[in-house]
Amino acid sequence: MSVPLKIAIAGLGTVGGGVIKALSSRKKALEAQAGRGLEVVAVSARDPRKKRDFEVQGLLTDPLALAKSDADVVVELIGGEEGVARQLVEASLENGKHVVTANKALLAKHGKRLAELAEKNNLQLKFEAAVAGGIPIVTTLREALIAHGVDAVKGILNGTCNYILTEMEVTGRGFAEVLKDAQRLGYAEADPALDIGGGDTAHKLALLSALAFGTAPDLANMKVEGIEHITADDIGFASEFGFRIKLLGVARQTAQGIDQRVHPAMVRARTPLANVDGAANGVMVDAGEAGSFFFSGRGAGEAPTASAVVADIVEIARGSFGPVFGRPAASLRPLVPADSGASQSAYYMRFEVLDVPGVLAEIAGHLSKANVSIESMIQRGRAPGEPVAIVMITHESPQHAVENALKAIAASDKVRARPCMIPMEAA
Amino acid sequence: MSVPLKIAIAGLGTVGGGVIKALSSRKKALEAQAGRGLEVVAVSARDPRKKRDFEVQGLLTDPLALAKSDADVVVELIGGEEGVARQLVEASLENGKHVVTANKALLAKHGKRLAELAEKNNLQLKFEAAVAGGIPIVTTLREALIAHGVDAVKGILNGTCNYILTEMEVTGRGFAEVLKDAQRLGYAEADPALDIGGGDTAHKLALLSALAFGTAPDLANMKVEGIEHITADDIGFASEFGFRIKLLGVARQTAQGIDQRVHPAMVRARTPLANVDGAANGVMVDAGEAGSFFFSGRGAGEAPTASAVVADIVEIARGSFGPVFGRPAASLRPLVPADSGASQSAYYMRFEVLDVPGVLAEIAGHLSKANVSIESMIQRGRAPGEPVAIVMITHESPQHAVENALKAIAASDKVRARPCMIPMEAA
CATH class of the missing domain: 3.40.50.720 (NAD(P)-binding Rossmann-like Domain)
Known part of the structure; x- marks a missing residue:
């Protein structure tokens, strides 16, 4: 020796x-x-x-x-x-x-x-x-899945967020309450901003993206959204539609450039990422012709x-x-960002509206004007004059079209609170 | 350069x-x-x-x-x-x-x-x-999951078997018919013996075991059983109990030595291994204190x-x-085999019996004599004088006790065909 x-x-x-x-x-x-x-x-x-x-x-x-x-x-x-x-x-x-x-x-x-x-x-x-x-995902991207290139990497990279979302689903409780519990149990930091705001996931995604695409790590060209605004209702509706809400980091090679984003996503139930529970992590790598590979396990702790x-x-x-x-x-090349607004996805949308005549027509009108078409809708609970939730799933639409429609809808005096939009992650 | x-x-x-x-x-x-x-x-x-x-x-x-x-x-x-x-x-x-x-x-x-x-x-x-x-499982065991040792590695390592079992489940068809289709589609070799008999899985498991435990690859100390005797009924019953049948290779460190075996197993639905579908592969590694890690993706093909x-x-x-x-x-040490007969598991058992009075009492008697207790039973279809299926799930029992009971039961003149026993894989 x-x-x-x-x-x-x-x-x-x-x-x-x-x-x-x-x-x-x-x-x-x-x-x-x-x-x-x-x-x-x-x-x-x-x-x-x-x-x-x-x-x-x-x-x-x-x-x-x-x-x-x-x-x-x-x-x-x-x-x-x-x-x-x-x-x-x-x-x-x-x-x-x-x-x-x-x-x-x-x-x-x-x-x-x-x-x-x-x-x-x-x-x-x-x-x-x-x-x-x-999970040896750094080594895997750096040394193993290299023969056919990587088209996309998507991951549940923050155990705190995944723990909170899982607990909200299991218990039906709200975000703030579950966060407090998570802090008491040591699953969340006293200052949880970096975790729940998506910043920690963003750091990790920047590294995975660099390994996957041969670009310099780039936090500037990344849209980052956390889980603070996810409600127990959203999680319940997701479940009704056959989905689960997960905070994902997604980096994807597109014809225009690399699309990097961190946001809550609707993930179809029973797919590998949807089954990542509690404080675990999971990463899916689309490795060109070699197909998709999935890795999961404990992502933090001693x-x-x-x-x-x-x-x-x-x-x-x-x-x-x-x-x-x-x-x-x-x-390592500078990252050329894709126009993430142009990316196509189906979206889950939730509006808190006053239950008055014409509100649905107004929302539908704004969506139609932005060329966003609706696949399904749920309006639950009837409380005349009180706020109720309207939930819609769109057909595949460009992100900026949905954002434009939501901006117009948010301006309506019949709409309470910021509308919520969550992309449906295919597979 | x-x-x-x-x-x-x-x-x-x-x-x-x-x-x-x-x-x-x-x-x-x-x-x-x-x-x-x-x-x-x-x-x-x-x-x-x-x-x-x-x-x-x-x-x-x-x-x-x-x-x-x-x-x-x-x-x-x-x-x-x-x-x-x-x-x-x-x-x-x-x-x-x-x-x-x-x-x-x-x-x-x-x-x-x-x-x-x-x-x-x-x-x-x-x-x-x-x-x-x-799936970079060789590198992962050799270089990544080394800090806390490995307690067990279990995998779906043969895409042909997994394709056949998945097809049997989806279509309800029998083994022979699905195998013929798989051969036509190129998912199974003209001579499928090495795949469906478990031999290919055994080769792969021997390598994983060597990497995990620092032993020389050892095919001699491995119990190998294929999927040829699995029926559409078994798969249907598994589904009723909330399980799926998968051909697993399992290598486990026990106090007595290393237990290596290849056999069909009942895997609880919605666990990662149960969700490995079609020709895919999946491997679970129990890495001591670091916890369990799961890896899946395409295990064969160009x-x-x-x-x-x-x-x-x-x-x-x-x-x-x-x-x-x-x-x-x-x-690399020579592998010291565990006494696999002593390993504890719950078992699924299927008997093809003549539907005559006393048959259940006779089966129950043999199980009781071997100290194997039953958790649940299904006897479906009634055709006096004709063969029917009796299916049982045992409580945790030593393998050799269940084997002894089955030997006695198989000798009964009321029992047609070889009884089938499939261990229930915990998680």
Whole structure:
């Protein structure tokens, strides 16, 4: 066996702890896989005196010191797109150290530049843990599904949102109530904005899109919508139509360019993505002639995320080669965005209207003027003079046509609240 | 860019053609991924004059000549556990050439020895295409889900069987009739024995088991049962109970050893494996604390299998390292088999009996004597003196107890045909 790989770990939260535990409890098996020793030589933590359920030596408080340590690889588990995390990754690569990170925000923003830095110095920058936890979707897109290109990748990439939507469906309760419960149970952060607003999914999608299409990660050209406005009614209606509502990240190659978007979608019940329940993640890859492939499992938490980090460490120990995003970083093209408004889809629409004569005629008139035709409609509950819900499913229509119609409808004095529109995801 | 990788391809059937087409139509993208040129320098085919829908130069008739060519990597797509395929792989590894193969039979039988030969000569022997076609399950088990070990791997690994079972369910037709159709449509071979008898699944499971548990591939310690005896009735009853019948390969680490088996199983409807339809494949991996991961997609055919072969070629072009089965081949342990008779499961049982008084009492008596208790029963159709079906679901019972009871029941003169028993697969 050759010399051991020296590992430094920055950040001793859930994932950091999980990595240390796995490297210690499965030391022999992992070293056999790596073909060499795996030694944790330095660890940094914000609070080194915190009680932990595992042993750790040489605890530092300054993560940046790790970039100057004698480690071969620095594992960055601090998080955040700027600040210490970015400084540490840059300094480590500049000082000849490989980097393993779970930091989607950092790579979504600075991925191309950091990959160039790594490749210039013949170093690895690996990030399997940044997307979908234990599911090896980064490796799969980078190395496995490459022979026929990728037409589209769609995923449930945020366990918090999927947990909330699943709970809303199971219990019939509203968004705010379920979110509060999720926070109490540790499924949602105290500040849940990045999760429920779709930002976390956007970071992950930017990385999948780069791997799939050979473009630089691009957050700017991405429409992002969260799940805050989804009501228990929407979920109930979806179920009546044979669908489930999921927060999807979708990146698709079109003739005009790449369409990247994060939004709640109606997914047909019993399809693989619809069956991803609770805090799980799932990703569908349309790999050209090779067909569609589906991957699911736990996308967050101590062991699944540590699993991805450890796999990256072992790859580096083995002497893995290969560019960070599958192609040389310098060759990653700028993303040419598709006109997402032109994309065709059927839509679910919900209007809260006053139950007065003529309201349906008015809505139908606006839709007709925008050339949006209706496939089915439900108007439930009759409460003269009170708001009721009208729900419609459109035929395939261009997104901007539906948006225009909704804008006109929202302006009506018979319509309460913002109309809700959710695309129906084919397959 | 460094020197191009020289590729020789043995076997120009569906997969060989697919590899050549992908390497040519996506040449630029694949070379960018490989970081060097990818050149097919020699190809062998049984019938070099056959008309093909792609161009190929330098066609040889003797595959063994490829082992002496100037290729860096030989792609073996001939098949078969002995004969030319084995000679070619051995000669190629002895002559300093990497090998990529889709040959599960060869590796299930000679995997450890061939891996030792490859590793001794610092060569790669890659076989992603041997299991589940385009699904990167070999790489995933070898490199991704390693941090917490694997407790079990279960898969639908044979598209022919899954197609037949799905068709039987959809159409209500019998096994023989659907098989004939499948042969006409090209979903089943003229000689379907290896597929429908479970042998092909066994080859693939032996490889997954080796990757998951660090043991030498072992076909001897595996119980293998095919789908020939499954009737339309069984599928109908399964559906009534909320299950679907699937041919599964299951390898599980138990306290006593590794339990490897291939058999039809009752899989609960709406679970991921139950939803694998038609000719698709699906694999579930229980990765210890990291949880369960599921992978599905097309497991056979030109493009999916070529996708796996091309990914292996590109890995070799990049200079991928690492032992064939994840650990040094010399360290692969002999498999210690679990006593599969002791394994606990609930069972579905179907008896064809004469509808005469006392038959149910006799069956119940034998089950009771073997300590097998019944959870539910269906006796359908009444035709005095004629055979009718009795179907039972047992509570969790040791396999050998159920087998003993069935042996006694089969000996009764009131029972027609061999009783059928199918384990209920939990999740």
